[in-house]
Amino acid sequence: MSALFQNYARRPVHLIQGKGTIVTDDTGKDYLDFTSGIAVLSLGHAHPAIVQAIQQQSEKLWHTSNLFESPEQEQLAASLVKGTHLARGFFCNSGAEANEAAIKLARKHTGKHVIITFEKSFHGRTFGAMSATGQEKVRQGFGPLLDTFRTIPFNDVDQLEALIDDGVAAIMLEVIQGEGGVNKVSPEFAQAIAAICDSKDILLIIDEVQTGIGRTGTRYAYEQTALKPDILTLAKGLGGGFPIGAMLGTSALHDSFGPGTHGSTFGGNPLAVAVAQTVINNVFTSEFLIAVNEKSTYFMGKLKTALPAYEIVGSGLLLGIVCPDEVAPYIAQAEQAGLLLVAAGPNVIRLLPPLTVTTEEIDQAVNVLSSILI
Template identity: 80%
Template sequence: MSTLFPNYARRPVHLVEGKGTIVTDNNGKEYLDFTSGIAVLSLGHAHPAIVEAIQRQSEKLWHTSNLFESPEQEKLASSLIKETHFAHAFFCNSGAEANEAAIKLARKHTGKHVIITFENSFHGRTFGAMSATGQEKVRNGFGPLLETFRTVPFNDIEKLGAAIDESVGAIMLEIIQGEGGVNQITPAFTRAIADICKSKGILLIVDEVQTGIGRTGTRYAFEQTVLQPDIITLAKGLGGGFPIGAMLGTSELHDTFGPGTHGTTFGGNPLAVAVAQAVLDNIFTNEFLFAINEKSSYFMDKLKEALPAYKIVGSGLILGIICPDEVAPYITQAEQAGLLLVAAGPNVIRLLPPLTVTTQEINQAINIIASILRVPSMLQVPGTRNII
């Protein structure tokens, strides 16, 4: 019997090494990693910039209390808010922690306790974040949750409008629901939310834990919409594999989070901040973001070409293949064929390669996917252009 709690449905693969998009198990078998640790490894495995940042910082300072000044946190915060309407950042250790901070900030600032969230959303597994999550399977078995979340159908303007009253302090949403099925927000819904928030004085929280830091082809996914959130939350790709989370907010919220209102022992520690800064220095460039969009277009086109009977959804390098049946067997078959995938709900294969993935690796992945979905591959073409 394992000495670990069985709260993860672990796969029988022991990964021991990784470089870029390729990982190796303890038997020497190589896999294409199109999970990226679930959208975490933004620069792939063992990226030189991250390795160097960890090595350099590890010889200087690992941890210091947040009671002391941190110019490094100030620099990272400046990098995150640059050329946005945000003014301040709070650093923590994970996406769930970032969402907890956002919930606390919104409730304290507005003095209102009701937050609107959406069906099939996912915001984390702490009690507050779990209460905000619009998936019953995440909440089952834990007794009474926080009662001040009001969950409505995603992209349903009429139901959203009916849920708004004077007790609502904030709306919390994902631009793309990653865990709930790679469900994209519609332009009409974004306009409705923007109008409601402006007319009713309601705060908008956008959960960018999975979609932020270049994953959708822009720094943040909300930048592709009309939305101007008051708060966004970040984690996953921000650390490129090292645990760090962040909450960004506007200047109007500054005084609400004064000393003693919220805190963390390890959040924004020197190692995490050094790694996150290296990640941003690589991703937050026009050249890198342009390459993500090129690879996304290539990936989408080739998926549609290879899988004409399947609907392909998503944006940037968070894509989904909607299947008519449950995808768990396909994911197992792909693993056996050397491709690591993850589901988004029961019927969607989610594709989350590192942002550094090459077109050659995309072709290899599509060939495997086409084979397990019983579709003859159309991509066995030599000399395909490779986007770095």
């Protein structure tokens, strides 16, 4: 009998080693990992630069708490906001924590309580983040949630405009809904949100826990839209496999998060910061991002050629194959064939290879996908 709570529907595979895009289980079987730990392993498994960063920092300092100054946190925050309209950063341990911080900051800064979110969104499983999430399956069984969230259909301008009043503190969205089906914000909806936030003095929170850090071919996915967030949340790919989350905000919000307003014991610890800085140093270069876009174009082309009957959605290396039926059996078949995949909702196969994936590995994945879907 397991000593664990059974809150995960675990697959019967025990992975023990990984390098780049390849992982190996305890029987010696190799797999192509096109989950990246759910968009986490931006540089793949055991990237030499990350291994070196952990080794070097582990011999110096692991933890001090946020009672003391941290030039390393200052440098990482500066790296994340460089070249953007954002100016400040806060570090935590996960995407859910980053979104909790964003919700608190928006309410404290505006003095208002209502936050508009969208159906099929996913913002985390802590209580505030779960209340913001537009998926009933995440909320079931936990009783009354926070009642100041208003959840409406994604990309519906009319319903959004109908909800706007003087009590709205913020609009909170993913520009590509990862868990909800790889759904992109439409240009018209992005324009409408931008206009509403500007004219009504409403804050815009963009959750880039999954889409940030080069995953969609730019530093942040919002850069491909008309949207300019007041608050941006990050995690997953930021640590390349090491737990870290971040909330970025504009300079106008600075005074609303003064001493004692929010905190995290482990947030921004030296190990996490050293790894995240290494990830940023690698990913936030024009050469790296150009390569991500080139691989995305190649991958999309291969998928469309191999699977002409299927709709291919997404951006960068966050792609989805929309299927007419539930995809769980296909994912199980792919696993048996040596390709690890994850779903995005019941009918979409989500493709999340490391950003360092090779075209040869893409070819191998497409071959497996075509063998099970055709």
